Amino acid sequence: MEYGFTDILQLLGSLGVFLFGMKVMSDALLLLAGNKMRSILARMTSNRVLGIGTGFLITSVIQSSSATTLMVVSFANAGLLTLVESIGVIMGANIGTTITAWLITILGFKVSMSAIALPLVGFGFAFTFLKKEKLKNLGSFIIGFALLFIGLQFLKEAMPDIKNNPELLAFLSQYTDLGYLSILLFLLIGTLLTVVIQSSSATMALTLIMTAQGWIPFELAAAMVLGENVGTTITANLAAIIGNYKAKQTARAHLIFNLLGVVWMLILFYPFLKMVSWLAMYLGSESPYVSAAAIPVSISLFHTTFNIANTFLLVWFVKPIAKIVERMVPEKEMVEKEIDQPKFLSKDVLKYPETAIEAITRESKYLYKNAIFEIVSHALNIHRTDIKSDLKVKKVIKKSNILFDTNVRELYTTKVKKIYGEIISYATKAQSKLKLNEVQNKQLLELKVANREMVEILRDVRELSKNVDFYLNSDNKYIKKEYDKIRNKVVKVLRTIHLFRTEKENEVYHGKLVKLRKEAKANIHSNNIKIDELIRNDLITVDMASSLFNDYDNVNDMIDKLIEVADLLYGKRDSILNN
Structure with missing residues (x-):
């Protein structure tokens, strides 16, 4: 196999550029719109539709479902959001995170951003010299946006090509022809990758590139996407460890919501994929079962339709989910602190x-x-x-x-x-x-x-x-x-x-x-x-x-x-x- 240690380092470096670009872009957007976004979140009511809309809006704007869920956990910890309100926001965040996949698919695969990415870095850098804080943050956003696509281009180039490495296909074929076992295996891979990288967007980018390179077929890429949905809940659960019972309940609700979605999707997996394939062809794309080049669009479509369907299916069960979570993480009396110790400050x-x-x-x-x-x-x-x-x-x-x-x-x-x-x-x-x-x-x-x-x-x-x-x-x-x-x-x-x-x-x-x-x-x-x-x-x-x-x-x-x-x-x- 021609793919050596240097190539692996280049792949890791490319992933690093992609993640850094995502972080710079997300942080800049949080600074640009963070106050307004948090204000909207803090004004939340128990109206489920409003909660879903808020979660979708915030995640779409700041381009990070992890940032949204961490914010929700912090707000629940402080008592600004109830458990039912938190679940609604998380449902919306799951839909909002699909926007990132479409950005990568359209601008990373359908449109070549590499030609204008470097000029964008220079253009954004010029903004950082300006006195106005908002313009500086706008410059950081442009730099992050450009770095994201530079990293994506590097990832595509660093990923081993099946044509030049036929033994790789032989290695993968051992795991791609095991029926439902293959689906579960790639679901686990998607989960582990997301936990390790701590970014479902980065795992999604890797999945899209692997499909474009012909590594894995449509159904296994879809299984990885389901795994990413589970893996992304780990961030919130880790953050909730040091929080109070409200924060833990919110993080568990996120995990249960995504796990329930994965369970029903596995039951209807193949019929759902056929429906996505039909929808992709109806919208003018080729079938993902016929053309590897069409898989990125279909995967993005699968990601969106799954999260929307999961939300609209489980939105009617918000209160039962809340009750399950309350049993898992029972309400704790506020620990009786020393008489001269603060009760709410941490x-x-x-x-x-x-x-x-x-x-x-x-x-x-x-x-x-x-x-x-x-x-x-x-x-x-x-x-x-x-x-x-x-x-x-x-x-x-x-x-x-x-x-x-x-x-x-x-x-x-x-x-x-x-x-x-x-x-x-x-x-x-x-x-x-x-x-x-x-x-x-x-x-x-x-x-x-x-x-x-x-x-x-x-x-x-x-x-x-x-x-x-x-x-x-x-x-x-x-x-x-x-x-x-x-x-x-x-x-x-x-x-x-x-x-x-x-x-x-x-x-x-x-x-x-x-x-x-x-x-x-x-x-x-x-x-x-x-x-x-x-x-x-x-x-x-x-x-x-x-x-x-x-x-x-x-x-x-x-x-x-x-x-x-x-x-x-x-x-x-x-x-x-x-x-």
């Missing part, structure tokens, strides 16, 4: 702006509704359950006269400090490492502000707590009444914030919070008049009056911040998606 959320913002938002909300809510209520000797109940505010205050042993500083250190630091750290890393648009950058700034306000709320309540504890034990009924008024204000605000957070129709409660915020600012003058009156009538001492002046200022400031944080975190539902 390194993988910093992969995309959307996942980073979602994780930081969730962590901030968790901190606010748990630690901050608890510390503020306990610092004022009020039970959280009473605030959340339907009990009238006056009765809540009346029954909350038992003093709590609340050390605000200690609670801040054990429950807030580390998490606050992590939130600020992640937000800063996201701003410095990720390509954010103006809206996303503003959202991270707002989250930083919200967290700083939470820390300031605890400073306010720490000062307030000392006097509440002291004067609730006082024999002076007037000073007790004033501090009960202070607590009354805080209970009203905390209860309204709780309802604003938890009720679906929250516009009413948002209006109430706006009103309470205005009242807090307007009350400064009336509070001063009331304190002056108590002093004039010798109903409180000068020390009591001094404490009241400070504490009314503190509580009004604290109320303002509590409402501002609630508005920043909950005021614009799903605002992280509006970009």
Whole structure:
């Protein structure tokens, strides 16, 4: 055989050029359209047709089903997509990935791109010197596009020719005449090649070249394509290993969907291929059973018709597939972490702006509704359950006269400090490492502000707590009444914030919070008049009056911040998606 070690190296180098071109092109397209694509994905609804359309659109644009599925896994991990939504997108991605096969078939086999590929590299390179980021990315896309076809041309030249290497045909014939066993064998080869190369597009290119060179017949090439459909699921499953149960469920769903497609296709394999052959001839091509040159077109046609048929067949079984996956990967309770450890922040959320913002938002909300809510209520000797109940505010205050042993500083250190630091750290890393648009950058700034306000709320309540504890034990009924008024204000605000957070129709409660915020600012003058009156009538001492002046200022400031944080975190539902 004339094909030696140097030829093998040339084949590997050609494959490397092809893969590099595919990567450069895909990365450039992600930079050009990534924000918009991820925004569309993040706005997903449970509508199956919309999910399929979204998956198809994203994969068609960025020319990588692996990139789409990895994005879906990351979004599912962050809670931006449900399992049913993820399955719909994956179905669409499977159809979208067929566009690549048609590009290779039409431009790589029907049209010779080699003549214009090198000039395209020079043309694209010129764009990289421009100042505008979009034009630089466009230049990278042109370079990647050209390199893809240069690599394809090298692959065609590096692939051993059957005419010059007749012994190769004799070797292959051992495996091509085994009936269904041959089909299963080449299905396995397609799977393994895709797993090793980590690109179904590259395996598809190799398959198309092998058919064009006369290595393998139409039916075995089709079997390899089925194997590629299975192999491409491995990337998502590997990425999901470090993810939560949602990410694992999404990756398993991808695997099950593609395996089900392969199973029914193997049952109808030969009749389906005959239908594809008829369709190819109807569209003006030759039969793939007669002409080897016609096989690339028929394989692309098989790839497209199979994925469309598989999607339209299994789209009716999305929920049963989801249930199977949920049994395979059961929902896990969130692992109870140390009290001062973040619950939603992990390194993988910093992969995309959307996942980073979602994780930081969730962590901030968790901190606010748990630690901050608890510390503020306990610092004022009020039970959280009473605030959340339907009990009238006056009765809540009346029954909350038992003093709590609340050390605000200690609670801040054990429950807030580390998490606050992590939130600020992640937000800063996201701003410095990720390509954010103006809206996303503003959202991270707002989250930083919200967290700083939470820390300031605890400073306010720490000062307030000392006097509440002291004067609730006082024999002076007037000073007790004033501090009960202070607590009354805080209970009203905390209860309204709780309802604003938890009720679906929250516009009413948002209006109430706006009103309470205005009242807090307007009350400064009336509070001063009331304190002056108590002093004039010798109903409180000068020390009591001094404490009241400070504490009314503190509580009004604290109320303002509590409402501002609630508005920043909950005021614009799903605002992280509006970009």
